[in-house]
Amino acid sequence: MSILITGVLHENRIQDILIKGNHIVSIGNLAHVQADTCIDGTGKAILPSFMNGHTHAAMTLLRGFADDMPLGVWLKDHIWPIEAKMTEEDVYWGAKFACLEMIRTGTTFFADMYWHFPGTARAVQEMGIRAGLSAALFDFGDKERARQAKDQVEKLYEKYASLSERIIFTLGPHAIYTVSKDSLAWVAEYAEDKDLLIHLHVSETSTEVENCLKEHGMRPVEYLDSVGLLSPRLMACHCVWLSDHEMDLLARNHVQVIHNPASNLKLASGTFRYQPLADRGLNIGLGTDGCASNNNLDMFEEMKLAALLAKSASGDATVLPAVDAFALATKNMAAMYGLECGEIREGMLADCMLVNLNHPQLTPGHHLLSNVVYSANGDCVDTVICNGRVLMEDGVVPGEEEITAGFRACVDRLTGA
Template sequence: MVKIKITNCHIHTFNEENQVIDSGEIVIEGDVISYVGEVRDGENDKKDFSRVIDARGKVCLPGFINSHTHAPMTLFRGFADDLPLMTWLEDKIWPAEDKLQGEDVYWGTLLSCLEMIKSGTTTFNDMYFFLDDMAKAVGESGMRAVLSRGLIGLEERKAAVGLEETEKLIGSWHNAFDGRIKMMLGPHAPYTCPPEFLIKIIEKAEQHKLPLHIHLAETKFEVEQSKQLYGMTPIEHMEKLGLFNYPVTAAHCVHLSPGDIEILSRNKVTVVHNPGSNLKLGSGIAPVIQLLEAGVTVSLGTDSAASNNNLDMLEEVRLAALIHKGVTGDPTVLPACKALEMATREGAKSIFCEGEIGMLKTGYKADLILLNLEKPHLCPFHDLTAHIVYAAQSSDIETVIIDGKVVMENREIKNLDQEKIMYHAQKMASILTGGIPCEGASN
């Protein structure tokens, strides 16, 4: 069994007490953490370990959890900017997605995995199509992922195909790659899934005992449309249909009434805040402070690189910490530690992986990152948590370990060919969108 020791580092555990260790070490045995604590005298014999990593001048954190994204949409980065959501979807994204093939999704997913690993993300929660190709890419990358086949019920034939594919995908990929891949059910949104179709999806959730991943209350238009069609908000509508009788990860939840927040809290629905995407699409700012006050689990996601336009979770942490101070006029709300919790511990809760990832704790999966603190923009050193949230850059993340395996060290990705992935992604994107390949792209 591979046994790794990381020593002489700051450790931000994000355990239940948010314990911070100034000079500590972590021992990894196989794919789990077997020790987190102070540096132990007499435990430095290298022969006891496959590797000893001296992390002096660095902080060790749990890997970031991107609780809502659409990884293959990196192929549409920069393709449809400065547009409202429905125009963005109907006029640009959906027509381009109609051209997608499995190979496009494979290379787009690998490009996302490259970007996420380089910015410290170790787990992502995704909804998309061609999941066989996505799962293959995730397996090769070494990342951890929760995948949902996006389900849209506007056309009867396509809706039936989506449900059939979901059934097969669950059988093929749930708990694949030593458990690194898990599956959810993925109804896209109430405005693309009529009630009778949502009921069929709910039946699948009951059959397979799996959570659901859905977009909810992202725009004012969606809420008003729901009121016109059903006489209730999207949140009220989902509760009436019985969706919330099952574990649900709800992305966005920007436009909520006090009654909606009470429903989400009472039903223990977890909410994914996507500040960058919501700002860029002009969708608004989710009432995160009210959700937290109501006891709702709130995590962070980037949404897709087509609407963000990156997958940098540290940027989302900083945005979340800043914008709610601005909109409330209260600089004490959503402090730095809480923002980081939303990207780690709360992320695990949000995608129903609590007890497995999201903390640096004995028995948890060895998913962690090392961030170099010895940088000009992190000097002088006063407050570790504040530095990570308000001053650090994702490029400061030097080492990423997932499932006990070093997937990036000294900024070098170990098991993916960056140049080859970028070449194929650019080629696929140019065909899909009619764009011009970047000069210098080579195989």
């Protein structure tokens, strides 16, 4: 299978892009080349597609369900009770609808942590995108629940670790306040043994820090260090309430950090300290969090918020410029997951999007990436390709009506509508 994209803007020049199989194989003047599929890139620019570093995909089912509440109340009184009613089929449709939203807004990879792993995996397989799917682990300090959770993780690993080249199996201990010390230590050992990445909420709220100090006599990152979880395998999400010493620990252990600006703002969690983390050389990625706390999966919005928050926090307009904000959502994320994507170059995986240069938000075109970060939203995306397969062209995703109908039926069942 080959795809030829003609006359598209790439690095400020009009060029042709040839995709064979799932890789970009040639960039230049390719007027002589024949391909199975030809896409007219006139009036469009090609960019690497986005990678969403932290979300809970099936929470599309809960978009707008319980807003404007503190995190603790939101989770315990509203989110966890309705999640207890969800079936694998609900999660399948919720995740499939999330994939649809992500494709429409230029995202072809997401890192997920949620219940009913098989439902999300099935949705990813069918929708054609990539994902780092976490086997979620909660035990709330209960030894029997911990045993069952570990057993479930091992079973999922055996079945899904080699399921697809587009799915990366990861471990998903939820947080230090929902997973016991013994289970966190087990996760660290299991990840080392199986060569797996770990997806974890870290220091999202001041309450989490206060409770950790009371219970363990140390701050969350120090606690994670004591149980052996700090390593390049760890994707530490949120990381809002960090001391300088904790940032040093993260850097010393080459931990990967995921910034979630919209969710942090909506839940009033606090301010992510971008520049001090970047100054320490940490690799920082970007994520939306789930639709119940954002409330969308549009990575354009996340880039803008990340850039503006970093500038505001530092009082320096030069901090996190557009080029670097774009990297948070593309090549930085690719490096975390060891994927050869995040850039449009020969030899890279064919994960890309075409944006409409005639869209008002991309006009005039003084600087494409500045427009993409500060002006655009997902509506500017025209075409999306993942792993060498066209998932959306001219703004159309095949099967969208069926996906929406299946999704709405699940929402109605869960809410009694």
